[in-house]
Amino acid sequence: MQTAAARDVTAAGRARADIRAGRHTGPTSGLAPGFAQTNLVILPEAYALDFLRFCVRNPGPCPLLDVTATGSPCPQMLAPTADLRSDLPRYRVFTDGKCIAEPTDVHRYWRADLVAFLLGCSFTFEWALAAAGIPLAHQRQRTNVPMYVTDRPCVPAGPFRGPMVVSMRPIPPTDLARAADVTARFPAMHGAPVHAGDPAALGIGDLARPDFGDPVAIADDEIPVFWACGVTPQTAVQSAAPPIAIVHAPGHMFITDLPHEHYDSAAPASRLPGGLS
Amino acid sequence: MQTAAARDVTAAGRARADIRAGRHTGPTSGLAPGFAQTNLVILPEAYALDFLRFCVRNPGPCPLLDVTATGSPCPQMLAPTADLRSDLPRYRVFTDGKCIAEPTDVHRYWRADLVAFLLGCSFTFEWALAAAGIPLAHQRQRTNVPMYVTDRPCVPAGPFRGPMVVSMRPIPPTDLARAADVTARFPAMHGAPVHAGDPAALGIGDLARPDFGDPVAIADDEIPVFWACGVTPQTAVQSAAPPIAIVHAPGHMFITDLPHEHYDSAAPASRLPGGLS
Structure with missing residues (x-):
């Protein structure tokens, strides 16, 4: 937890705090430079296994970075102190495949059976x-x-x-x-x-x-x-038309605690010695 | 399906046919040179979502290559004509975390709620x-x-x-x-x-x-x-102790239809033009 707290002092944690407090509601491009951002898809657990299969079968467009515990809004691998219900500047909420709202916070839509998926971003x-x-x-x-x-x-x-x-x-x-x-x-x-x-x-x-x-x-x-x-994956989620789905609004991504270099398969950071993850 | 049939003429398809017919029951090292081989984990669907989370959270040791539909023994991304119940030379069957058999075919253990996971191999x-x-x-x-x-x-x-x-x-x-x-x-x-x-x-x-x-x-x-x-992942499966789990016996891997180069992130094969997957 000390590590997580220390990380929160970073630009990534500050950017998420600004977003959570409503001080930033626009696109995230340029925020917390150096930190990886991700796509977000939230689905009921009943859809989670098939969505994971979809991602595994289509790793180019749908690279899986993290999956939350059922009911948890915390992406523990990417930012252990974050709350996915408030830490993105804007969301899109779908019921039965139709967009019903584009709120800046999704606490009111949260359910105990929801699972969040964080996917790589360009x-x-x-x-x-x-x-x-x-x-x-x-x-x-x-x-x-x-x-x-x-x-x-x-x-x-x-x-x-x-x-x-x-x-x-x-x-x-x-x-x-x-x-x-x-x-x-x-x-x-x-x-x-x-x-x-x-x-x-x-x-x-x-x-x-x-x-x-x-x-x-x-x-x-x-x-x-x-x-x-x-x-x-957003297109696939609309076609599946679950009773509820929540995704990030285009360009309004989730900011992680991990530097871009973390995902560089050729970077010294992912190398010897002790690059265990 | 024509592509799948054409692929089966390869060394990979012939090796799987030999294994399926009981003509090869030993380790797969050296079989079908040039074709990628994988680890296998089979679990009840009730455990599948958590196992997928485990793999996503530990991508180094548990790189996910394919996940079957529930009840299907066919790894459609890796070898559409294969049958995971017979196409590995030897399996280990666990009930409640204990190994109860090391058979060369697992048809008799198959259940309609099983999901198979194929994981990358060194x-x-x-x-x-x-x-x-x-x-x-x-x-x-x-x-x-x-x-x-x-x-x-x-x-x-x-x-x-x-x-x-x-x-x-x-x-x-x-x-x-x-x-x-x-x-x-x-x-x-x-x-x-x-x-x-x-x-x-x-x-x-x-x-x-x-x-x-x-x-x-x-x-x-x-x-x-x-x-x-x-x-x-085998160690993690034993610790989870599901009512049934089936894995490959050490060294007795699944032989895919995909050449090693398919997994080379720097290879021309995964590159322009038209490297869509």
Whole structure:
């Protein structure tokens, strides 16, 4: 517990405290720089086993980082002092697959049978791309990353099914191999790109009209590069239509106590000596 | 289904057919070279959610590759034509945490509420080490890799708890960084070493007396290097003591249809273009 308390003094703990107190209700991009952020899906326990199967079968879009005990809002692996009912700036609440509210706190929807799933988020590999000197168009253009529903079905599990959703970043072909190398080092954060070049190969008709997020301009010396996206499980959850489901609002992620480097499979931090986790 | 049928013509499918027919009942090391093998844990559905939590919380020793539908013995992601009740050469059957049989087929123990979990196995990173020209002492000495119970507790989940088990391979210090680099590329197969050098740092008293497997000689120019081991979940399953549990017998693994390269996060196979999975 001392470790957890010590961690809370970090920028991550302060950012969560600001969010919990209602002092921050906007997107989390740029908050607590250096700390990994995650996607959130909360479901009744009766749906939890099939949702876990869905994630295991589709690890690219649905990398599992933590699963809470039934009824607990505490993601013990990622931030032992956090409360998932209040520590994200905005949520989306679904009943029977329909969005009924977008609150900033979900205490009133909490039930003793709920299980929370924390899934990897592209912010970590975007951090790694920036560190490698590969600029990102949507950050330059100060917009949300564009996301597209593909024609590639995920492997279903019970009632969870749906297409893979991808995010797109324009990259110069000369940087492509390096961008693939850098993001491959983060398999728990969507990993290497799933495709580069031809949007039609993924069934994407018009890059200028993303299904989520904002369009970005692609320069003459760039090609579109596609990564599996954490919106994928939200689509599957809507298709399963459980009596209740709670997810983060787009861009309003959960901020963990773990630095991005924790998820770098090639980083010294995950290496000798004593890198036991 | 055509793809699955085509795959069955491979060495992996032939090896499983030999095992299923009782023509091969020994360890699987060396069978179907080039194809990934896995650990197996089968549990009642009532234990499945907590076991999945245990795996998510301890990804080093318990990397999840596939989870079957309840009642199904088919690992659809790894080998769609396989039957987990007959396609491993030997099993261990536990009731209430005690081993009651070591059969070569578990049809008679099968129940409609069973769920099978397939977990990553070190054979894949041993293949990668060999490909990198790093020789393995236990293979040179024709023995099983030595395994040790450490003093590092896994993160518990429900009734599943226990220490991390590690395997040990002697490596010359000059090869250590490369061995770590190579195995880090396989996060789904235990990944990078958890420790190198001092057995006492892991609470291991005597390398000459492994808890599982056989001792190996360590040359003067080698140090012991430790990796998280797939025996860990078996220990946790025994501590949970479900009414029934079925696991593979040590060294008698499940042979998948997927080549080792499939799990290489840095391999061209998992890369552009169209590496969608």
